[in-house]
Amino acid sequence: MSTKQKDTGKKRGQQPRAAVEPDLDGLRIAALDVSTWPQFAALVERHNGIFGGCWCTFFGPDCPEKRQSYEGNRALKQRWVEEDATHAALVLDGEEAVGWAEFGPPEELPNLHHRKQYLAEQQQPPDFRVTCIFVDRRYRRRGVAELALRGAVELIAAAGGGVVEGYPHDLDGRRMSASFVYNGTRRMYERVGFVYDRPKGKGNCVMVREVAAAG
Template identity: 60%
Template sequence: MSSYTVKPLGPETWEAFAALAGRHNGVWNGCWCTWFHPACAERGQSTEGNRAIKERLVNEGRAHAALVFDGDLAVGWCEYGPPEELPNIYHRKEYDAGLDRLPDYRLTCFFVDRNYRRQGVAAIALRGALDLIAQAGGGLVEAYPQDTQGKRISASFLYNGTRTLFEQAGFTYTRPKGKNHTVMRKTVTAA
């Protein structure tokens, strides 16, 4: 296995992020990892429109992710941010009905280059996101992984990661959300 490094998504790493997304047709039908942002309320955006939205959010400091690098090549990411930055989540009505408090941060999306899947890149991205959150002051972190119940699922459907991945990172199961997803939490101490 290569020696991976993690860097925050920002103007300095935009080109590497854009190259990774571009190698995969903008990721998930051209989303460019914008669906969870409020700007994505502008439904019907083209792939180019989503790319422009994401680049604008990154340049404004309103889009965060832990980017995993193999040398100079970005090979995966874990998107994170406060609820105001990432308000769109699936099964929102059910989520809100069981909400006791909003988290300080949400982990909403993973993506791993097809040539690097099933090599631990998602776990590295998750650890990287938690480290970046700790550097930013820490707090209650929430994620919405899929509970695969031990079944093998195509990695292309695991945009939220798996319950097992989060359990291994010290997250606690809070409740179900939707048919196969969960709400999991962890408190991250400030670095």
Template identity: 60%
Template sequence: MGEYVVRPLAPDSWDGFAGLAERHNGVFGGCWCTWFHTLSADKERTYEGNRSLKRRLVDEGRAHAALVYDGDEVVAWCEFGTPQELPNIYHRKQYAAELDVLPDYRITCIFVDKRYRRRGLSSVALEGAVDLIAAAGGGVVEGYPHDTAGKKQAVLYNGTRALFERAGFTYVRSKGANNCVMRRTVPVSPPVR
């Protein structure tokens, strides 16, 4: 895994992120990884509308992701942010009714370039997001992966329970029919000297 480098999504890394999204039709039908940013009625749901929204959020510092690079090319990402930045989660009503702790951060989307799948890049991207969260001050981090009981599924927008368990997350409860809430407390990383 030493050949891959993780960098944060930022205005100066937008082109790499956009390149990966464009190679995959804006990801998940043109979402541009914006679905979790806004409640459904709050935005125009088109390829260009989603692209513009994501670009604006990145420029404003309100969209975060760990970008995984192979050389100069972004080949995977893991989106994260505060609940205020990412209010739209699947099964939101159930989640709110069963809420015990509001996390400091959410991990909502993991995506790997189709040419790089089955190489462990979901793990690299997830750990990259955890490292960026630690550098930003750490805290309680939640993910909402698919709880597939080992069965293969076609679309796994946020990875699997097993992926999150390998990254040190603990199962909290189910959410919807095939998702769950996973949690990890991430300590602040010490400053680099």
């Protein structure tokens, strides 16, 4: 039975934390790995597993453990981290994770929204894709999502670079709740050097950037 939990920004029995004014100059990027798993897990737990207990597993490969329960998705994500089979740029404020941008090669992140349309129109698969950007509700609308995306680009460059795709919302002046802008906006991607390629679905688009390998 699937365990669905509303994203309320607090753990069971806890009051939500007060909003804070983050000092973006004081934030730093760290790769998601076994050493930063506790910070990542704490961020997800503060938001009840993210999107009904997803634990940022939606875009990963399908497997029997996936989408079964909150606890099952948590264990699956932790296993992927231990196996170096999932990647993300974490935004840290001190020792607390306050956001992330998930990225990886297509074989690591094969599942996409509007997949049928995407594959029908695809000319060549990218080397990497950015699939999900999430920010602690206390830090939203303050530039943390863009910082996470820039961190992902830096980590991709360190991994050898290549063609990178992202699939943000193309809002065209419309406003949307920050809770549902799961992968940022077209304008944000453009600020980070991505260029528009084509529409995807009714409100998203494909953005592309060539990232050089870190020297």
